[in-house]
Amino acid sequence: MIRLSSVSKRYAGGQEALRNVSIEISKGEFLLLTGHSGAGKSTLLKIMAAIERPSAGQIWVGGQNLAGLRAAAIPYLRRNLGLVFQDHKLLFDRSVYDNVALPLRITAFETRDISRRVRAALDRVGLLGRERANPVALSGGEQQRVCIARAIVHRPAIVLADEPTANLDDAYAREIVTLFQALHQVGVTLLVSTHSAAFFDDVSPRVVELQNGALVS
Amino acid sequence: MRAWLREQVLAFLDALSRIRRQFLTAILNVLVIGVALSLPVGLYVVLNNVSGLIQRGTTEPQLTLFLDTAATQADTDAIRQRLKESPDVQGFEFVPKDKALAQLQSSSGLADVREELGENPLPDAFIVSGRATRATALEKLRDETAKWPHVELAQLDSVWARQLEAGIRVGKAFVAMLAIVLGVALVAVTFNTIRLQILGRREEIEVSKLIGATNSFIRRPFLYFGALQGVLGALFSWGLVSLALALLERQLGVAISALSDSGQLRGLSGAEVLSVGAVAAGLGWMGAWISVSSHLRRLDPD
Numbered sequence: 239m240i241r242l243s244s245v246s247k248r249y250a251g252g253q254e255a256l257r258n259v260s261i262e263i264s265k266g267e268f269l270l271l272t273g274h275s276g277a278g279k280s281t282l283l284k285i286m287a288a289i290e291r292p293s294a295g296q297i298w299v300g301g302q303n304l305a306g307l308r309a310a311a312i313p314y315l316r317r318n319l320g321l322v323f324q325d326h327k328l329l330f331d332r333s334v335y336d337n338v339a340l341p342l343r344i345t346a347f348e349t350r351d352i353s354r355r356v357r358a359a360l361d362r363v364g365l366l367g368r369e370r371a372n373p374v375a376l377s378g379g380e381q382q383r384v385c386i387a388r389a390i391v392h393r394p395a396i397v398l399a400d401e402p403t404a405n406l407d408d409a410y411a412r413e414i415v416t417l418f419q420a421l422h423q424v425g426v427t428l429l430v431s432t433h434s435a436a437f438f439d440d441v442s443p444r445v446v447e448l449q450n451g452a453l454v455s
Numbered sequence: 456m457r458a459w460l461r462e463q464v465l466a467f468l469d470a471l472s473r474i475r476r477q478f479l480t481a482i483l484n485v486l487v488i489g490v491a492l493s494l495p496v497g498l499y500v501v502l503n504n505v506s507g508l509i510q511r512g513t514t515e516p517q518l519t520l521f522l523d524t525a526a527t528q529a530d531t532d533a534i535r536q537r538l539k540e541s542p543d544v545q546g547f548e549f550v551p552k553d554k555a556l557a558q559l560q561s562s563s564g565l566a567d568v569r570e571e572l573g574e575n576p577l578p579d580a581f582i583v584s585g586r587a588t589r590a591t592a593l594e595k596l597r598d599e600t601a602k603w604p605h606v607e608l609a610q611l612d613s614v615w616a617r618q619l620e621a622g623i624r625v626g627k628a629f630v631a632m633l634a635i636v637l638g639v640a641l642v643a644v645t646f647n648t649i650r651l652q653i654l655g656r657r658e659e660i661e662v663s664k665l666i667g668a669t670n671s672f673i674r675r676p677f678l679y680f681g682a683l684q685g686v687l688g689a690l691f692s693w694g695l696v697s698l699a700l701a702l703l704e705r706q707l708g709v710a711i712s713a714l715s716d717s718g719q720l721r722g723l724s725g726a727e728v729l730s731v732g733a734v735a736a737g738l739g740w741m742g743a744w745i746s747v748s749s750h751l752r753r754l755d756p757d
Binding site: 287289309310312313314315316317319321323327329331340341343344345346348388 | 458459461462465658659661662663664665666667668669670672755
């Protein structure tokens with residue numbers, strides 16, 4: 239489903255974020271990406287979503303080679319992905335409902351389909367009752383759940399989550415882990431980065447660790 | 456196709472709601488655009504009216520045929536007949552030499568000239584007005600009539616008509632230049648407005664791109680906003696020019712009714728209003744496009 243072959247990323251300042259990373263993730267797999275902060279986890283996820291381009295190496299996502307991807311083709315790649323951000327990236331000028339509806343609106347869904355799907359996604363993360371609320375009024379854990387709802391509302395085959403449990407209390411973090419577990423059970427390919435792998439012990443995913451931009455096996 | 460249409464409608468509605476949300480800013484922009492547009496549009500209307508007045512004016516250019524002194528009554532009648540038959544001639548007046556002399560005496564106060572000269576030195580003359588008012592057409596008529604027998608001299612008082620035509624041409628070039636300069640200003644005003652809007656919606660644009668919005672999806676409501684603003688500006692300038700014209704009409708009331716058939720100044724025709732609106736919409740669209748595109752380029756991965 240996702241394949242990275244000798245991927246390196248060097249930033250303009252000379253800092254090497256990734257060194258010769260090769261990973262293969264098969265369909266339906268739950269892969270946990272661990273490592274201390276600054277090890278390159280975020281960079282790896284950004285490269286998979288074509289938010290950043292690698293300095294060297296090849297990446298295939300869903301059979302598509304990202305190396306030769308034109309800027310105009312990137313949106314269509316991202317529509318097959320669900321992205322969960324550490325800082326949620328919710329829009330505080332609109333309701334929870336409208337935040338979750340965003341991925342459907344950009345692909346011109348019919349209004350009634352949008353309503354049905356948004357409610358299904360909010361139900362899945364346990365926030366059906368809060369659809370009219372403004373995300374700013376929600377707790378950190380709830381905001382993260384809204385972010386997950388937005389990532390799965392268009393039913394992507396792949397979900398990439400960058401530190402979804404960071405800045406959350408243990409209880410909230412466990413709720414999020416349970417959510418990912420449920421997604422895994424319905425066959426979604428999952429790649430989650432975290433620096434606290436202990437939360438995911440019950441799920442027993444495959445774990446790869448990054449250290450200073452390189453994989454340690 | 457239906458999805459495409461729905462996206463257009465949604466983007467248009469979004470643009471409308473953006474105008475409603477930033478009503479004061481939008482209104483001020485419309486005023487700026489409207490005033491900028493009404494300069495070239497107003498000048499255009501004035502020039503149109505001036506050239507209209509010339510074309511049907513009472514002081515149309517005239518051709519004077521001076522006959523030689525040998526011309527007899529029969530020769531004069533022959534010329535009269537030819538003028539009547541010529542398709543280029545609208546009307547003419549015969550001025551016999553005695554009448555010309557009388558006019559000269561009464562208008563210049565040279566009452567004693569007759570006595571001193573002994574005999575009338577003035578020739579018989581025809582004053583001809585042509586059907587065409589363009590100077591070149593009258594010149595053709597002059598060259599033709601000059602060859603007629605007993606026509607000593609065919610003189611065209613076309614200098615002023617040419618000067619006016621040249622003046623109007625210069626004026627039209629000036630209007631075109633002004634229109635281009637202010638068109639650029641319209642693009643710049645829209646560019647800036649959209650840039651400010653983008654700053655206010657930076658997060659929304661960033662998130663939309665992250666979850667797979669195409670550039671054209673993000674651009675579309677801004678484009679409609681720019682175009683709408685241009686159209687409203689054009690409408691405002693139309694109103695402004697119409698108002699100015701109405702005031703001018705009241706001021707010049709008598710003079711205008713003496714010069715034009717309808718007694719009214721000519722405003723913009725429907726087609727002209729439409730084209731001003733279309734051009735303003737296009738320029739607004741362009742300003743928005745440049746603004747959004749330059750912002751989006753910065754969001755692409757490098």
